Every structure is written in C-alpha cells, then in structure tokens.
Amino acid sequence: MEKIGTTIKNNMRQYAMLIALVVIMIFFQIATNGVLLYPMNVTNLVLQNSYVLILAIGMTLCILTGGNIDLSVGSVCAFVGAISGTLMINMKMPMLPALLITLGIGFIIGLWQGFWIAYIRIPAFIVTLAGMLIFRGLTNTILQGLTLAPYPKEYQMISGGFIPDFLNFFGAGFNVTTIVVGVVLSLLYVFMALKKRKERAGYGFENTHFLFFIIQCVVVVGGIMLLAYWLAAYKGIPIIFVIIGTLVFGYTVFTQKTVPGRYIYAMGGNEKAAQLSGINTNKVLFFTYVNMSVLAAIAGISFSSRINSASPVAGQNFELDAIAACFIGGASAYGGVGTVIGAIIGALVMGVLNNGMSIMGVGIDMQMTIKGLVLLVAVAFDVISKRKSRT
Structure with missing residues (x-):
C-alpha cells in the first residue's frame, strides 16, 4: 500500500487534470440532466473544439522551450482562412492545390517569425504580438471587411464529414x-x-x-x-477527429521518443546547460515557431471549414484558448515541463466548461470569469509545486 501511495503522489501532477476533467464532466452531466453526454453533443464537443486541440499541440512545444508563447496564432488562422476562401470561392481553385498553398503560407509565416525569435533574439512575446497585428490587418485587407462563403462541399467535409x-x-x-x-x-x-x-x-x-x-x-x-x-x-468518427488523433500520436512520439523532441525539453529546463551540451538552441527555437505556424494554418483550415466561411473576425482569442489549455493541462510556466496529452486534456477541460455552461444558460461574462479562475488555479498549482520541490 505504501508503494501505491508513493506512485500516486509521484504522478499526481500528471493525473490531476484528468481527474478534474472527469469530475467536471460528471458535474455537468448531472446539472444538464444528461444532455452533456448525449452522443450528438459529444460529437459536437469534438468538432467545436478542434481548432483549440490543434493549436494546443503546437503551443505546448513553444511553452516547453522556456515558457514562450505565440500570440499570433488566432490572426494566422484568420489569415489562412482568408487565403483559402479567396482561392477556392473567388478564384474557383480546386481544393488540393488551394490547401497546399494555404499550408505553404503558414510555413512561410513560421519562417518569418522564427527568424526574428531564434536568430535575432527578439522576445517571442513581441514578435508574435507584432504578428497578431500584421496578419489581422492583412486578413481585413484581403477580405475588405466582408465574409466569403460558401466553401465547396469537399472542403466543408474536413470538419463536417x-x-x-x-x-x-x-x-x-x-x-x-x-x-x-x-x-x-x-x-x-x-x-x-x-x-x-x-x-x-x-x-x-x-x-x-x-x-x-x-x-x-x-x-x-x-x-x-x-x-x-x-x-x-x-x-x-469525424474526419477532423482522425486528423487530430494523428497529430496527437505523432507529436507524442516526437516529444517523448526522438532526440529533437528531447532537445526541446532540455532547452526549456536550462538553455545555457543545453548549449554547453552541444544543442543548437537557435535551431530548436526556430523549429518550434515554424511548427506552430503550420499547425495554426491547419487550425485555420479546420475552423473555416466548420463555419463554412472566411471571416475577418475569425480567430479572435484563439491564442488565449490554446495557452490556457496548455497551462491547465500541466505545462509549466517556466518551460521544460508538459506533454501533448496534457494539453489535449486541458483543451477538453475548457471545452467541457464552455459546453456545459452554455447548456445551463450561463452568460458569456460569467463563463469568461470561471475560465479565468480555472486558469489561475492551474498556474498557481504549478508555481506552488515548483516552490515546494526546491525546499
């Protein structure tokens, strides 16, 4: 029994949010008279939060490098949505080449931001804040303040099929x-x-x-x-669920089983020590932001497919949802600690809170308040745990 108690104590951080997710689901299942876990609602829960799940995967890697975040992902989602809408709706381009161009745009954005962050060493907060403004402005320029719709049926199938x-x-x-x-x-x-x-x-x-x-x-x-x-x-099984599952599996293997994935953890643990051990931390940082922008492009495709339109206001607060999901899921504000699975659990916690409170008729203002408190408690748990481990 002593060994079991020790095991639970050592893994408490890993399983705390999973336990919290189960408790939250049980609470809302009772509070909504069973509506939360209706099969149709469970499917809608996955579809509605697909963009957060995708963004949380990339944001986890950014945070692992040392508590860095990417504030531009919401604007990048909107920007690639505007690009895909222009290509497929206005220019009647077939879906496959339009998707390749859209993903290529995300890759180029990652190269741009990664260069300033990794090699010029401008703080990620500043570079991505600039990116948030730049790509939001470009989105409005492309769309001229208008919404493009509808997308071709095959494009709608990405998030609706x-x-x-x-x-x-x-x-x-x-x-x-x-x-x-x-x-x-x-x-x-x-x-x-x-x-x-x-x-x-x-x-x-x-x-x-x-x-x-x-x-x-x-x-x-x-x-x-x-x-x-x-x-x-x-x-x-929704098609987008297969895409998310593939990303979760691939990035879990990458972060836990490959040398480059271990480099990310090493850099977040202590960048100076990582440099002295021969790790090119500039390349690690560059990769994480290129990767983040590509995943933001995928999330933008997912979201525009779901709402069946390219909107100038799409992607607002997406970055906050992704960051909150990572920290709630156990990522450390100091870097070097966190998992892809944890980020997915954090995103599901946020999704269940949103869905459950909406079913109960809780106002948007109170929903934001509650989610803010949950985020604060999650980060406080991390900080207090760190402090106790040092004493």
Whole structure:
C-alpha cells in the first residue's frame, strides 16, 4: 500500500487534470440532466473544439522551450482562412492545390517569425504580438471587411464529414466501424503499455505498482470504448477527429521518443546547460515557431471549414484558448515541463466548461470569469509545486 501511495503522489501532477476533467464532466452531466453526454453533443464537443486541440499541440512545444508563447496564432488562422476562401470561392481553385498553398503560407509565416525569435533574439512575446497585428490587418485587407462563403462541399467535409461505416453489413443501429476501431485502439494501448513496462524492467528501472498499472489500463480502455460508443451512436468518427488523433500520436512520439523532441525539453529546463551540451538552441527555437505556424494554418483550415466561411473576425482569442489549455493541462510556466496529452486534456477541460455552461444558460461574462479562475488555479498549482520541490 505504501508503494501505491508513493506512485500516486509521484504522478499526481500528471493525473490531476484528468481527474478534474472527469469530475467536471460528471458535474455537468448531472446539472444538464444528461444532455452533456448525449452522443450528438459529444460529437459536437469534438468538432467545436478542434481548432483549440490543434493549436494546443503546437503551443505546448513553444511553452516547453522556456515558457514562450505565440500570440499570433488566432490572426494566422484568420489569415489562412482568408487565403483559402479567396482561392477556392473567388478564384474557383480546386481544393488540393488551394490547401497546399494555404499550408505553404503558414510555413512561410513560421519562417518569418522564427527568424526574428531564434536568430535575432527578439522576445517571442513581441514578435508574435507584432504578428497578431500584421496578419489581422492583412486578413481585413484581403477580405475588405466582408465574409466569403460558401466553401465547396469537399472542403466543408474536413470538419463536417464522417468516416463511412465500412463494416456495417447487417444494418445495425450504430456505427460498427467506430466500435471496431475502439477495440483495436484499446488492444494497441494495452500492448504498448505492457511492452513499455517490460522494457523498463529489462533496463532495471522501477515500474509502477502492478495494481496501479491494471487500474490505469482499465481506466484508459474504458475511456476509449466509452468515446467509441458515443461516436458510434451518432454518425461515427469525424474526419477532423482522425486528423487530430494523428497529430496527437505523432507529436507524442516526437516529444517523448526522438532526440529533437528531447532537445526541446532540455532547452526549456536550462538553455545555457543545453548549449554547453552541444544543442543548437537557435535551431530548436526556430523549429518550434515554424511548427506552430503550420499547425495554426491547419487550425485555420479546420475552423473555416466548420463555419463554412472566411471571416475577418475569425480567430479572435484563439491564442488565449490554446495557452490556457496548455497551462491547465500541466505545462509549466517556466518551460521544460508538459506533454501533448496534457494539453489535449486541458483543451477538453475548457471545452467541457464552455459546453456545459452554455447548456445551463450561463452568460458569456460569467463563463469568461470561471475560465479565468480555472486558469489561475492551474498556474498557481504549478508555481506552488515548483516552490515546494526546491525546499
């Protein structure tokens, strides 16, 4: 029992927000008389927050480098939306080349901002604040204050389409493919968890208590299958959900299993020490902001596809949602601490709060107040934890 208590204590930071997310969901499920977890509402929750989930992944890497943030992502989302709208709606360009050009614009923006931040060493706050103003201005210039709509049907499918039910041969009343995907993902998770545990034992590292490991597997598999059921009971797996899942998996592997990913953590932990150990911190910083702008372009595509228009006011406060998601999800304000999965959990906390309070009829002003308090508590938790670890 002592070992289990030690394990829980050591992993409290990692699981605190996950526990908070579950508690918040249970509260709103009761407060909304079960509306929160209706299958249709769960799907809408994913679709409505897709842009935050994508931005939070990139923002996590920026914060890991030393508490840096990117204030321009909302304006970049609006700008690439204006570009895609101009190309596809006004110029009638096919979707694929228009998407490639749009992503290329995001890449160029990243090169521009990354150069000033990484090589000229202008603080990221200033460079991205300038970017926020520049790209918001360019968005209004391109759109002339007007909204472009509608997009082609295939573009709308990015955030509004669903994976076909390939396995529903007998006309079942739910999406069979989604359930099968849930089972496969559950088995894959258990296999990878067992493999990781065996590898740690092989290297002589101490593993978590086996009972705690079993509980963790049951909780994760239960969560996967519950989500699969909710999605299957509506229309199945949204296309944007596949995109987000691919990004989460790819960036989790990148940050935890690759050398460049470890460089980001090393730089955030102590940049001087990282430089002395041979890490080119300029390249690390440059990469994180190029990456952030590309992900902002993807988020802009996702958002414009969902609202089916390119708007001059799109993307407002997106940067604040992404930053809040990262800090709520456990990223340290000092850098060097945080995970992609944590940022996703933080984004879901914000999304559930927004959705639950909207269903209950809570006003926008009170919603902002509550979200601000949640963010403050999350960062205070990080600061207090840091202070205690030093004493």
